[in-house]
Amino acid sequence: MRLGLILGEVGNGLRRNVSMVISVILVTFISLTFVGAAILLQMQIGQMKGYWYDRAQVAVYMCTSLDTTGNCTQSEATQDQIDAVEAKLKSDALTPYIKKFEYENHEQAYKNFQAQLSDNPIASFVTPETLNESFRVNLIDPTEADILIESLSSMPGVQAVEDQRGYLDRIFAVLNAASYTAIGVAALMLIAAVLLIATTIRLSAFSRRRELGIMRLVGASNRFIQTPFILEGVFAALIGSVLAGLAIVGIVQFFVQGYLTTALQSTTTLVGLGDALVVVPILVVVGAALAAASAGVAISRYLKV
Amino acid sequence: MIRFDSVTKAYPGTTRPALNGVSIEILKGEFVFLVGASGSGKSSFLRLILREETPTKGAIHVLGQHLNTLASRKVPYFRRNLGVVFQDFRLLPNKTVFDNVAFTLQVIGKSRGFIQEAVPDALKMVGLAGKSNRYPHELSGGEQQRVAIARAVVNKPAILLADEPTGNLDPATSAGIMTLLERINLGGTTVLMATHDAGIVDQMKRRVIELISGQIVRDERQGGYQTQAVPVQGFGRMAEEVAP
Ligand SMILES: Nc1ncnc2c1ncn2[C@@H]1O[C@H](COP(=O)(O)OP(=O)(O)OP(=O)(O)O)[C@@H](O)[C@H]1O
Ligand SMILES: [Mg+2]
Numbered sequence: 158m159r160l161g162l163i164l165g166e167v168g169n170g171l172r173r174n175v176s177m178v179i180s181v182i183l184v185t186f187i188s189l190t191f192v193g194a195a196i197l198l199q200m201q202i203g204q205m206k207g208y209w210y211d212r213a214q215v216a217v218y219m220c221t222s223l224d225t226t227g228n229c230t231q232s233e234a235t236q237d238q239i240d241a242v243e244a245k246l247k248s249d250a251l252t253p254y255i256k257k258f259e260y261e262n263h264e265q266a267y268k269n270f271q272a273q274l275s276d277n278p279i280a281s282f283v284t285p286e287t288l289n290e291s292f293r294v295n296l297i298d299p300t301e302a303d304i305l306i307e308s309l310s311s312m313p314g315v316q317a318v319e320d321q322r323g324y325l326d327r328i329f330a331v332l333n334a335a336s337y338t339a340i341g342v343a344a345l346m347l348i349a350a351v352l353l354i355a356t357t358i359r360l361s362a363f364s365r366r367r368e369l370g371i372m373r374l375v376g377a378s379n380r381f382i383q384t385p386f387i388l389e390g391v392f393a394a395l396i397g398s399v400l401a402g403l404a405i406v407g408i409v410q411f412f413v414q415g416y417l418t419t420a421l422q423s424t425t426t427l428v429g430l431g432d433a434l435v436v437v438p439i440l441v442v443v444g445a446a447l448a449a450a451s452a453g454v455a456i457s458r459y460l461k462v
Numbered sequence: 463m464i465r466f467d468s469v470t471k472a473y474p475g476t477t478r479p480a481l482n483g484v485s486i487e488i489l490k491g492e493f494v495f496l497v498g499a500s501g502s503g504k505s506s507f508l509r510l511i512l513r514e515e516t517p518t519k520g521a522i523h524v525l526g527q528h529l530n531t532l533a534s535r536k537v538p539y540f541r542r543n544l545g546v547v548f549q550d551f552r553l554l555p556n557k558t559v560f561d562n563v564a565f566t567l568q569v570i571g572k573s574r575g576f577i578q579e580a581v582p583d584a585l586k587m588v589g590l591a592g593k594s595n596r597y598p599h600e601l602s603g604g605e606q607q608r609v610a611i612a613r614a615v616v617n618k619p620a621i622l623l624a625d626e627p628t629g630n631l632d633p634a635t636s637a638g639i640m641t642l643l644e645r646i647n648l649g650g651t652t653v654l655m656a657t658h659d660a661g662i663v664d665q666m667k668r669r670v671i672e673l674i675s676g677q678i679v680r681d682e683r684q685g686g687y688q689t690q691a692v693p694v695q696g697f698g699r700m701a702e703e704v705a706p
Contacts, residue, residue: 162568367554368565374512374552375617376541377569 166385167392170361177357178393184353185397185448186404188346189440191339193405196436198336201428202329208426209325210299217242217292217309218316224289227316234290238314242292245309254301258294266290289316347447350397354390354448355455362386362459369459379460383453390452391445398444402437409433463652464488464511464621469520471506471676479518480506482676488654490620493647495663496656497687498673504656507673508623511654512544513537525620542570545614545622545651549629551606553598553613559585560594563613570617584616585609588642604635608642615646622646624655628662636662660687 171178219239220229239260245251246258261269267285296302302320310318362369372382413427421427465487472479480503488494496504509515510522513529522529525543532540553562563584567577585591588608598606607627614622624643628636640662647653657663663670663686670685671678 367552371552371554371565372569373538374541374546375566375569375613376538376544378538378571379535381569381571 163381163385163388166365167388170365170385170389171392173364174357174361174389177353177360178389181350181353181357181390181393181448182397182400184346184350185394185444186400188343188350189398189401189444190404191343191346192443193401193436193440194408195336195339195343196439197405197409197428197432198332198339200432200436202332202336204426204428205332206325206329210322212295213299213321213325215294215296215302215305216319216321217246217294217305218289218319219291220314220316221287221289223287224316228311228313229316234314238312239290242309242312242315245312246292246294251305251308254296254298254304256295256297258292261291261293263288263290350394351447351451354394354451357393358386358390358452358455359458361389362456366459373460382460383456386456387449387452390448390455394444394448395441398441401440401444405436405440406430406433463490463492463525464654465523466510467521467523469510469517469522471503471510471515472518478675480676481510481517481673483520484673484676484678485520486671486678486681488652490652491647491650493644493653493666493668494655495666495668495670495685496654496673497658497663497670500658502673503676504673505625506676508546508625508654508656511621511623512546513540538570542617543620545617545619547607547610547614547622547624547627549626551598551603551610551630553606553609555598558595558597559590559601559609562598562609563616566613567616572617580616581612584612587615587645588612602635604631604638607631607635607639611639611642611646615651619651621652621654624653626657626659627655628657628659633661640666663687 218227219234219242220227220232222231222233225231243260246255263285266288267283270283270288294305296305299322302322306318306320309315369382409428409430409432414429417427466484469481469484470479471481484503484507496507498504506515510517510529511524513524513532516530525540527540529540554565557565560581563581564577567580572580582591582594585594588611590605590608590612593601593605598609601609607630611627622643627643628639631639636659643653643655644666667684667686670680670682670687672680672682
């Protein structure tokens with residue numbers, strides 16, 4: 158009986174405020190979609206870090222006959238110098254940090270280069286001799302690249318020791334910036350959503366002020382007076398959250414899994430439907446909680462006795 | 463039942479208090495008229511009893527509750543013991559007579575069975591048994607006020623507060639309303655009615671409390687609208703209290 162009465166009040170409120178309710182739905186929809194996108198981006202960054210840091214190598218580039226930087230004097234690294242570096246990598250001082258390493262000579266470097274840049278006109282100007290021979294070292298803990306850099310960069314015949322994580326960190330920085338932008342936009346939109354919900358509820362309360370006055374007069378409890386308004390806000394926000402959830406699932410299904418996966422081939426792992434399904438309940442809970450809180454604050458003015 | 467101890471009510475931003483050092487006691491089953499010029503503080507007096515306002519100074523006890531210290535969340539439950547009627551009826555225009563009366567019971571969580579019994583009883587008592595499906599705009603002013611009274615008493619309150627209930631009604635209709643209030647009073651409900659209607663007060667010969675500028679100047683058993691005799695109780699005592 159009481160539940161029916163409360164739900165009836167909610168229905169009346171929603172009907173009376175259709176345009177406001179629609180704007181609440183749209184604003185929560187868009188803001189929560191941004192929130193979801195930000196969360197997905199963070200998940201993506203996390204996954205890529207796990208994937209790439211594992212594969213990231215420290216490259217020890219040996220001199221070519223063209224190099225003047227590092228310890229190079231425009232002469233090719235000698236076999237002795239190469240052996241010395243290899244011996245150092247196998248020494249007791251460095252082995253504890255190294256998972257494995259392999260040597261890449263001119264021919265292999267050329268092949269890899271051609272494979273990666275086959276579409277690029279530069280590829281046809283490059284000859285095997287201009288590409289550095291290198292040691293590709295996989296570390297047990299990729300954060301310990303400095304040890305290698307320190308002990309190898311001063312060795313004769315070594316042009317440079319490069320931690321490839323540096324490149325990855327730059328990519329992650331870009332992705333991070335994108336996700337922070339999404340969070341910023343989401344925060345602003347959420348503020349708008351909260352204020353809009355509060356305004357909607359206040360309007361709704363104003364249009365029902367006669368009923369509210371009588372309810373207070375005859376002793377309806379605060380909870381009883383409050384509940385329809387809070388439910389009204391939560392209902393509108395829930396529709397927005399569910400739409401945002403659907404949008405997130407759609408983005409992952411059709412854009413990430415459908416488009417990006419084919420576009421990027423299998424060069425990296427991408428967030429999947431499983432991740433999207435983790436995000437959806439977060440959005441729904443955030444939407445409902447924010448709506449309940451702002452509606453509750455908005456209606457409290459009418460409850461003062 | 464209702465006791466004011468040196469109650470002063472000054473609204474924020476006003477210099478002159480609406481009620482000034484009011485002490486009074488109203489007993490169970492009494493019928494009390496509250497008279498006085500416009501702005502003398504009658505409505506403020508009733509609002510304090512309803513705990514719509516709290517006193518600036520002094521203590522108010524109603525139905526054994528100390529209203530100064532009554533927690534806000536308990537106020538709704540306190541109000542369920544009070545019925546209120548206003549000059550402007552305050553009915554919900556989109557609800558039928560029946561639903562207007564039932565509304566007060568619904569919002570305090572009464573069962574459907576209780577409502578189905580209590581509402582027709584209350585409507586019969588106010589003489590509107592045949593009009594329960596009408597809307598307020600389909601009723602005369604007197605009938606609307608009867609609906610408002612039915613709504614106020616349907617939950618059998620211990621106290622009925624009426625703020626100028628006959629203010630918008632002609633004398634004949636007013637008389638009908640007064641008969642109704644008298645009947646409710648006979649049922650044991652304490653009735654406290656603010657009014658400007660001299661005829662009614664003179665005719666009913668009930669206790670009269672007169673306010674001037676927020677002070678009680680007369681508290682008379684079986685009094686009239688204007689002072690006819692030397693004020694009996696209260697006035698003298700109050701004068702003593704006011705004296706330094
Ligand atoms: N909410 C309020 N805020 C400020 N002042 C108020 C408020 N309510 C009443 N007053 C003031 O308190 C005084 C008493 O008002 P009250 O309404 O109690 O008078 P009243 O005797 O009921 O008058 P009337 O016969 O016209 O209804 C008046 O001076 C009024 O202006
Ligand atoms: Mg008044």
